[in-house]
Amino acid sequence: MTFGITRVDLEVGDSTRAAFGEALAAAGADERVVVVDGDVNNSTYTNKFKAKYPERFFNAGIAESNLVGIAAGLAASGKIPVVASFSTFLLSNAFDQIRMSVAFPNQNVKLVGTHAGISIGEDGPSQMAIEDVAQACAFPGMTVIVPADAPSAQAATQAMIEREGPTFLRCGRPNVPVVYPNGPELHVGRANTLREGDDITLVANGIMVAMALDAAQALADDGIEARVLDFHTVKPIDSETLEQAAVETKGIVVAEEHMAYGGLGATVAMALAERHPTKMAFVNVGDTYATSGKPDEILAQYGLTPDAILDAARRTLKG
Amino acid sequence: MPQARAEERDKLEELTRRIRRDIVVATTAAGSGHPSSSLSMVELCTSLFFGGVLRYDPANPQDPDRDRFILSKGHAAPGLYSVLAEAGYFPTENLQTLRKIGSPLEGHPNMNRLPGVEASTGSLGQGLSIGVGHALAARLDGRDSRVYVIVGDGESGEGQLWEAVMYAGNHGLDNLTCIVDHNGYQQTGAVADIQPLDPLTQKYEAFGWAAREIDGHSLDEVTDAFDWVRGIEGRPQAIIARTVKGKGVSLLEADPGNWHGKPIPPEEEAKALEEIGAPA
Ligand SMILES: Cc1ncc(C[n+]2csc(CCOP(=O)(O)OP(=O)(O)O)c2C)c(N)n1
Ligand SMILES: [Mg+2]
Numbered sequence: 001m002t003f004g005i006t007r008v009d010l011e012v013g014d015s016t017r018a019a020f021g022e023a024l025a026a027a028g029a030d031e032r033v034v035v036v037d038g039d040v041n042n043s044t045y046t047n048k049f050k051a052k053y054p055e056r057f058f059n060a061g062i063a064e065s066n067l068v069g070i071a072a073g074l075a076a077s078g079k080i081p082v083v084a085s086f087s088t089f090l091l092s093n094a095f096d097q098i099r100m101s102v103a104f105p106n107q108n109v110k111l112v113g114t115h116a117g118i119s120i121g122e123d124g125p126s127q128m129a130i131e132d133v134a135q136a137c138a139f140p141g142m143t144v145i146v147p148a149d150a151p152s153a154q155a156a157t158q159a160m161i162e163r164e165g166p167t168f169l170r171c172g173r174p175n176v177p178v179v180y181p182n183g184p185e186l187h188v189g190r191a192n193t194l195r196e197g198d199d200i201t202l203v204a205n206g207i208m209v210a211m212a213l214d215a216a217q218a219l220a221d222d223g224i225e226a227r228v229l230d231f232h233t234v235k236p237i238d239s240e241t242l243e244q245a246a247v248e249t250k251g252i253v254v255a256e257e258h259m260a261y262g263g264l265g266a267t268v269a270m271a272l273a274e275r276h277p278t279k280m281a282f283v284n285v286g287d288t289y290a291t292s293g294k295p296d297e298i299l300a301q302y303g304l305t306p307d308a309i310l311d312a313a314r315r316t317l318k319g
Numbered sequence: 320m321p322q323a324r325a326e327e328r329d330k331l332e333e334l335t336r337r338i339r340r341d342i343v344v345a346t347t348a349a350g351s352g353h354p355s356s357s358l359s360m361v362e363l364c365t366s367l368f369f370g371g372v373l374r375y376d377p378a379n380p381q382d383p384d385r386d387r388f389i390l391s392k393g394h395a396a397p398g399l400y401s402v403l404a405e406a407g408y409f410p411t412e413n414l415q416t417l418r419k420i421g422s423p424l425e426g427h428p429n430m431n432r433l434p435g436v437e438a439s440t441g442s443l444g445q446g447l448s449i450g451v452g453h454a455l456a457a458r459l460d461g462r463d464s465r466v467y468v469i470v471g472d473g474e475s476g477e478g479q480l481w482e483a484v485m486y487a488g489n490h491g492l493d494n495l496t497c498i499v500d501h502n503g504y505q506q507t508g509a510v511a512d513i514q515p516l517d518p519l520t521q522k523y524e525a526f527g528w529a530a531r532e533i534d535g536h537s538l539d540e541v542t543d544a545f546d547w548v549r550g551i552e553g554r555p556q557a558i559i560a561r562t563v564k565g566k567g568v569s570l571l572e573a574d575p576g577n578w579h580g581k582p583i584p585p586e587e588e589a590k591a592l593e594e595i596g597a598p599a
Pocket of ligand 2: 471472473500501502503504505
């Protein structure tokens with residue numbers, strides 16, 4: 001996979017789901033950590049935890065609502081349960097259970113959705129979570145993290161387990177370019193500035209971060225300096241960094257592997273609208289479901305490419 | 320066995336070989352997909368579509384009087400597509416476009432893109448409820464349409480399935496048949512190790528269904544079961560079909576716990592087709 005990246009040299013690393021699985025197995029040193037699986041541990045890579053700590057691993061079968069309820073009970077008894085499944089099955093199938101048993105009682109349950117976005121490719125739209133960020137953000141008190149690459153997914157997994165409170169971590173299927181070869185400083189709720197620039201700001205998360213870096217290079221070739229911000233945390237949103245970008249640059253482009261409503265774009269726009277409204281443009285899947293195909297083909301067909309970010313930036317600057 | 324029936328069975332057997340071949344060839348060409356999940360339901364689908372059970376007309380796929388077939392375990396789409404091609408909904412060559420961009424033969428069935436697909440499935444656990452809806456509509460409209468739903472045994476861990484089972488039993492939906500493709504395996508291992516289901520026949524019976532267990536690869540038993548369901552009044556019917564995941568291909572049959580969702584490697588394809596008895 002190339003993700004349409006041609007102008008910057010990023011090595012392709014592990015998938016964020018593999019990095020999560022690795023970090024989860026390491027986090028198992030804490031005996032409070034338990035894992036609840038829905039017959040997909042070889043897809044989510046919680047099988048790495050299972051191999052190390054079989055007594056703290058529960059495969060409850062294909063029954064996402066039940067998984068979440070079980071996790072809520074484990075949390076209430078002092079465990080740190082991590083529930084992992086395909087993001088769309090976890091969020092959509094168990095929405096009410098997450099609401100009633102996790103979010104409302106503020107239980108310390110960690111929800112991990114893998115195979116998020118359209119970059120899963122051939123399996124097609126029934127397996128593609130494109131509403132999951134909106135769903136997760138809709139729960140009061142839920143922290144929502146979308147890591148850009150394998151090192152960030154690892155750091156996010158650690159942070160998620162160390163912090164108290166309900167959290168949703170969104171991971172993807174394909175191997176993705178490494179944005180942080182030396183590992184990120186990842187502070188939940190604080191965006192990372194990957195590139196300085198005062199002309200325009202590119203805000204992104206997940207696989208769109210690498211694409212934003214690529215678009216920024218193309219802009220630089222035209223003499224336009226783009227600031228690139230990795231918004232790994234969608235909620236709570238880092239308003240301070242956004243407000244600074246709104247004041248210091250001429251506009252903001254938000255790119256995410258999600259449908260148009262309720263995700264990072266909407267959250268960023270809302271954070272700025274009251275005090276620092278600025279020109280904005282949005283790169284996302286739109287208001288549609290995708291189809292089956294090779295990941296790169298699907299990303300291109302639904303407009304998730306560095307060039308789409310580049311076009312959005314030029315549009316924004318032109319005014 | 321009467322001669323006519325023996326001939327009929329030979330015809331169906333030949334079809335099962337072709338359908339198995341198409342499943343293997345399409346998924347190997349696609350480089351992904353779920354052949355083993357498709358292969359376990361071949362006799363069930365063949366008898367339904369070509370044994371005079373399901374009433375359908377590819378020339379008029381929206382005919383309100385048609386019977387409905389819903390593949391709740393949507394990942395077995397290659398099996399469904401091979402059957403639909405054989406039934407005449409689209410040319411068999413189109414199977415080569417499986418999972419490719421632009422093709423209506425998506426990784427999981429999409430009812431808005433492919434005629435013959437009655438429900439968009441792929442998130443497990445939902446098909447039987449949709450079947451209940453069709454059965455209720457037929458009852459309301461006074462149509463004698465029947466509804467057949469295939470569910471997986473791993474899929475049967477979903478709570479929604481049992482909500483639908485309870486509803487159909489309580490409402491005596493005798494135009495509804497649930498066929499459980501009881502192949503003993505789900506994605507990460509054996510059903511008996513993850514969330515055991517048996518005794519399944521008794522479970523359905525306890526919910527007010529007529530239920531019967533059969534060998535899901537015996538065309539005779541499958542055909543008998545479909546005769547049986549159409550004679551039952553006042554209760555929905557469950558056919559618990561004991562099947563083998565990956566049936567017909569020794570590579571898959573030998574280790575069903577590890578072949579879920581994996582196509583047969585190109586270098587193993589010829590041998591698989593030979594075993595199936597339908598060279599490409
Ligand atoms: C709601 C939901 N959870 C998880 C999955 C992932 N998944 C796809 S197939 C499968 C196993 C299905 O097993 P079974 O129902 O026994 O079908 P078989 O392949 O054995 O016919 C799983 C867990 C899914 N598609 N939907
Ligand atoms: Mg099964």
